[in-house]
Amino acid sequence: MSESKSKAEPPPSQKQMPNALKFFFGGLAGICGAIIVQPFDVVKTRMQVSVTSSGKNEFNSSFHCAQTIFASEGVLGLYRGLSAAILRQATYTTTRLGIYTYLNGQYEKTYESKPTVLASMLIGVVAGSIGAMVGTPTEVALIRMQADGRLPPAERRNYTNVFNALSRVIKEEGVASLYRGCFPTTVRAAIVNVSQLASYTQFKMFFNKQLNMPDGFKVQFASSMLSGLLTTLTSMPMDMAKTRIQSMKIVDGKAEYSGSLDVLLKVVRKEGVFAPWKGITPYFLRLGQHTIYTLLFLEQFTRMYYKYVLGDDKRTGL
Template identity: 60%
Template sequence: MADTKDPKASAPRPQKPIPNAMKFTLGGLAGMCATCFVQPFDVIKTRMQVSSSSGGQKDSSLQVASSIFKDQGIPGLYKGLSAGLLRQATYSTARLGMYSYLNGLYSAHVAPKPTVLASMGMGVIAGSIGAFVGTPAEVALIRMQADGRLPPAERRNYKNVFNALIRIVKEENVMALYRGCIPTTARGAVVNMTQLASYSQFKLLFNSLGLKEGIPLHISASMMSGFLTTLASMPLDMAKTRIQNMKNNEYSGTLDVLMKVAKQEGVLSLWKGMLPYFFRLGPHTVLTFVFLEQFTQFYSVHILGNDSKGSGI
């Protein structure tokens, strides 16, 4: 008897692509969700970086955290949260959206899976764009987080991120919003070259070792990515923080910060605050990618009606 089965019935249904605008939206949302969890570590890291330790004793992460908690309570550990959320709404929206967009172009026109160099190149482009877009919020964030260590008479006492942005323009000038733009962009390029490229490659590696698409794969790849990113970006993050928080033009640029800190405080001071930075960047990397993957899968399956869950990056 002839087979009456319709060959079209077993053919896989075409998968609808996620709109580019939604890729940017999901990237920003993932970054904002992650920031809510790791903000205290970012505050501690910033306080440690802006404090000079030349000739004095260096406070540990725990000592800084205890000091903040003693003086300001739990709210002190979330100082600048509004600026952190705005930063992610600009920075992560741009960088993750652009990286997803470039990945899609590469898969469609070059090869299904990007090479290491291709991933690094896309990370540099996405990170540079995201860092430039997010610089004003970054300046406000650094100042709000560092305010508590200043004498009461010298504190800026910004009410929230929007008050900070308005006062910076009014009291200084528009260009002050882009103070530290060069080291911020350089850090963004290094962070995203390392973070996004290594995440993509670690996913491919772990997948080839038998770890299937899902949360365990996302966590494993993002943990490795977060560690590598911490080591690579810490000195540039130090320079960025010092420049954005300075009041009297203490530094002329990124290289000047790195040289002065290394000479006056020791080379290892370039990694000052590394523990809270890792506890901030590591979990933030993990949470950002996990949120992004889950948001992407939810949108793909429940909004677009696709059969396959797919992958966010």
């Protein structure tokens, strides 16, 4: 009985992780990364919305911004919106990384090879776009909570947590307001996923095949670093547009911006050509580091599952 059972059971190398677990590990990796980089995310958001009516910047640098937040709001000011950041990862990152790893696995199963550059890009666009649509409401709550501290006390929304923010937005502004900035959020997510996940896959293949380096922590770290830098440079203008739209107020029934292109044109005209990359240091420290931590956590979660649950010692990660 036991002999026939063992014959029917596939070898460890052919066993696969359940799809539900791919989504769970993706979200968990994102949450771990978000907790670490939250202060940089707060500084990045404040830098992006820190412009006076005359077009002048409120902060001289990212360090000045962090100092100002710490002096006026304390350590907790650097963790504003943490509950929203965690819920955002639980929705957006769970969806995008889950879909990405699932589609990657389906590609390898169908074609018996790693995805090509074009395939990785298409998978990244699909995963990022769907994830963004799922996560936009928490993104709106996160941006508002992070930007709240820079407003005069009388104008602050003073959300107590992400659920309070979501319920108040629905009550005070309608359900549609939860999807304000959905288009730039989706475009940004598509850019991020193509730059981040697709490039990560290709960088790993380059190290493995061209430089003959075996997959492992060194290759994963180097690939995630390069991926984080590329993602920062390509996605920041759309992130700027998304942040301005999601944090803007409606005055006398008129919105400050009509859309992403309007944001970027006004920003360039009033603040300079390089203004869309304002706050690039905290943005890289936030997104670049988050890319590194998320991908490394996901790699380790995947490796440990295959090793300790499925008994596959040869699987090194994704």
